[in-house]
Amino acid sequence: MSALLEVAGLEKDFGGVRAADGLNLSLEAGEMLCLIGPNGCGKTTFFNLISGAVAADNGKLQFDGESLRGLEPYQIARLGILRKFQVPGIYPDLTVRENLLLAAGGRPDVVVTDLAELLGLARLSDRAEVQAGVLAHGEKQWLEIVMVLAGQPRLLLLDEPTNGMTAAETAATVALIKDLHQRYGCAFIVIEHDMGFVRELDCAVALMLQGRILRQGSFAELQDDPLVKEAYLGQA
Numbered sequence: 001m002s003a004l005l006e007v008a009g010l011e012k013d014f015g016g017v018r019a020a021d022g023l024n025l026s027l028e029a030g031e032m033l034c035l036i037g038p039n040g041c042g043k044t045t046f047f048n049l050i051s052g053a054v055a056a057d058n059g060k061l062q063f064d065g066e067s068l069r070g071l072e073p074y075q076i077a078r079l080g081i082l083r084k085f086q087v088p089g090i091y092p093d094l095t096v097r098e099n100l101l102l103a104a105g106g107r108p109d110v111v112v113t114d115l116a117e118l119l120g121l122a123r124l125s126d127r128a129e130v131q132a133g134v135l136a137h138g139e140k141q142w143l144e145i146v147m148v149l150a151g152q153p154r155l156l157l158l159d160e161p162t163n164g165m166t167a168a169e170t171a172a173t174v175a176l177i178k179d180l181h182q183r184y185g186c187a188f189i190v191i192e193h194d195m196g197f198v199r200e201l202d203c204a205v206a207l208m209l210q211g212r213i214l215r216q217g218s219f220a221e222l223q224d225d226p227l228v229k230e231a232y233l234g235q236a
């Protein structure tokens, strides 16, 4: 059986900047992966390529055996690849519940069975009738994460979900992502700079450098790798 996401030799050049330079990655259904790497190494471009926001120049980019190349973002979303950006994309004037209902639009079955559970996992049960705009930063991020989940992704892309969070919010975010992964079983790729978060998430880690995945393994394996220290942590 082929992997859920199969990337081989993927290339993207921005006027001489090789943001993807022969990128290889394989992700199984239900697998969770943290993508780490220094600023400008190509992590966001990789998400842009997967989600169809930018077109690849060359290479293989397959999801569940089907090529994503040439597809529009909405077509890719329909295949089950959903993405959460760094900035919360919520509707501030609607209540938390209304935001979630909207996110699950066209899928009332999801709402009936999972709305309360999703609100609970996001620690928003007692905030359901509050306008989303008044939520704390961390709460907005949790709301959007469960909103994306309500769209029933098979692969969920999270770009720096803990950006701007307090330590307590970051710890709660780890718990939320682990809970969602366990209960809903979709695959995750999480871009993150916070190594404490990466360690706590306790999943496979991939190091990207200059448009390529140079290492893949557990956090323990990668943290002792000289290349990781030199390239990313600056501790070699």
Ligand SMILES: Nc1ncnc2c1ncn2[C@@H]1O[C@H](COP(=O)(O)OP(=O)(O)OP(=O)(O)O)[C@@H](O)[C@H]1O
Pocket: 014, 017, 018, 019, 037, 038, 039, 040, 041, 042, 043, 044, 045, 046
């Ligand atoms: N649309 C674009 N046009 C031109 N250059 C781009 C574009 N998108 C990305 N780049 C360049 O490609 C390289 C990779 O950028 P990218 O944003 O993917 O890195 P990143 O690893 O996500 O960085 P960060 O951790 O800072 O978000 C950078 O040199 C960036 O300037």
